[in-house]
Amino acid sequence: MSHKIVFLDRDSLIANVRRPVFAHEWTEYAASTAEEAVERLREATIAISNKVPLGAEALAKLPQLEMIAVAATGTNNVDLAAAREHGIVVSNIRNYAHAALPEHTFALILALRRNLLAYRADIEAGKWQRSPRFCLFDHPIRDLHGSRLGLLGYGTLGKGVAHLGKAFGMEVVVHTRTPTDDPDVRNVSFDELLETSDVLSLHAPLTEQTRNIIGAEELKRMKASAILINTARGGLVDEKALAEALTGNVIAGAGFDVLTQEPPPEDNVLLNLRLPNFLLTPHSAWASAQAMQLLADQLIDNIEAFAAGTPQNIVD
Template identity: 60%
Template sequence: MQRIVYLERESVIADVRRPAFAHDWTEYPKTAPDELVERLRGATIAIVNKVPLPAAAVDALPDLKMIAVAATGTNIVDLEACRRRGIVVSNIRGYAEHTVPEHVFSLLLALSRNLFAWRETVQAGRWQQSDQFCLFDHPIRDLHGATLGVIGSGSLGNGVIRLAEAFGMRVLRAEHRAAAVVRPGYTAFAEVLAAADAISLHCPLNDETRGLIGEAELQAMKPTAMLINTARGGIVDEAALIRALREGWIAGAGFDVITAEPPPAGHPMVDPALLALPNFLLTPHVAWASRPAMQALADQLIDNIEAFVAGNPRNVVT
């Protein structure tokens, strides 16, 4: 009999079917870090999303055999501790290959066409007072003919590339920053920074990518360029980004992720003055969260658990 504990049921709005094998199922709407070990005591399978599973917690759970991460990113789990214990960690893949790219282009279009600035202009009565049929208060740029740099080309990056090509954009796939050799079909990291009119991030957060975009990288970008981040907050140095926006190193940024989620009071990325800038858009980690995508995630989550119990684990990270 498998004992399954779902620690953060409220993290997905979907019909989560029960696995097709004998099991005991317990779920909690949400779980705080100090509640984790007690709630997982005796569990053989843990379903997690954002609550951290450090090595100390893994080592305190001798019955644990599988961690089913209800997301793609696995940086919340101490993977080395799981390897030592032989615990299988599986994640979710490909479920957001349409919804995240659509969100990326929502941000790109809003920024390139200055939609929020135009909305404020109309609200302020400028159009109503105009002596001609339109206004020219804010610049508008087309995506057609622009260059998009994509950093990270898994299913989400590839989904963004498909939409970019449909818009008539030139696409550059960025090679790893530290790569000695540039693979066919890729472009050197520094060249992408210098050439792109917009950059979209789709890499995981790990030791290699933490702080990948910092002051030097932002200053290497065109002053007319935009930065889109729907990956993880820690990939971008937030202090450098704020300076870049305020001092005009880049033209704009659209973010769906930041380093602390939800942001605590006083977090610089939710400073009212920053959020009031027309060239900065921040959404609350919802690029992945269309209803069809969440249902696909829930279905794949149970598929992963059933495959593990059947002896054929899938989407294995460790």
């Protein structure tokens, strides 16, 4: 059997995507809307999508579709219940950003703990040039060594962040649905995680249980000197509450790589937050050249495994 493979949003992946070894027809589009997806997948047996929505209504119109290969870890763009109903196998990508995302997380942490944005702004404003001393220390600088790193979630990426935290001499505590037996970290309650972490980093999936798990009340319970890092999913944090917490000095700072809606609308409250204690990057923590190539290779591995009758990385 020759499969027809359609990649709906090829430009979302900057990497060499090798072609599967089995007989197939390959079509790719730079990007696709949800409306375009149905027509473009009309004859496809395998769909590749990074973020293009494939909902129940769309899947009902694609009776020949056998597999959806998600070119990402998150599968929020696919109606998994509808896929099961139609017998469509859904696979995703796993553990490819094991180095990229933890490194990005620590780039945010270091910039905020050492107030790099504020000091750069001072230099641009000429404050150092006019200083009566050889240095400026108008903003607090806090070492990571000896501080507490709290992790919400302890999968592959959380473990990667913990590894770097320990290398910096941080105490690592975690709160997870299933407590870890890692001897180098300590399991704590959600309350203790909030109230005692100097750096709170989120690495949990977005579910109905975790949506807005960090809201106004949770932010008030954090240390005033603490920073919040989110490189997981935007919906984990109430964005309006975070903006108010930062402008009101409830917490010391925040570094985000994700927003609730992506791309964000112009009126997103965090997109328009201009503060030296807030860093926002455009969902790029995962996107090192090495990580994207690992993703591309695993994407085709998943497709080849499915065609061979031994599907892998299946999402239930």
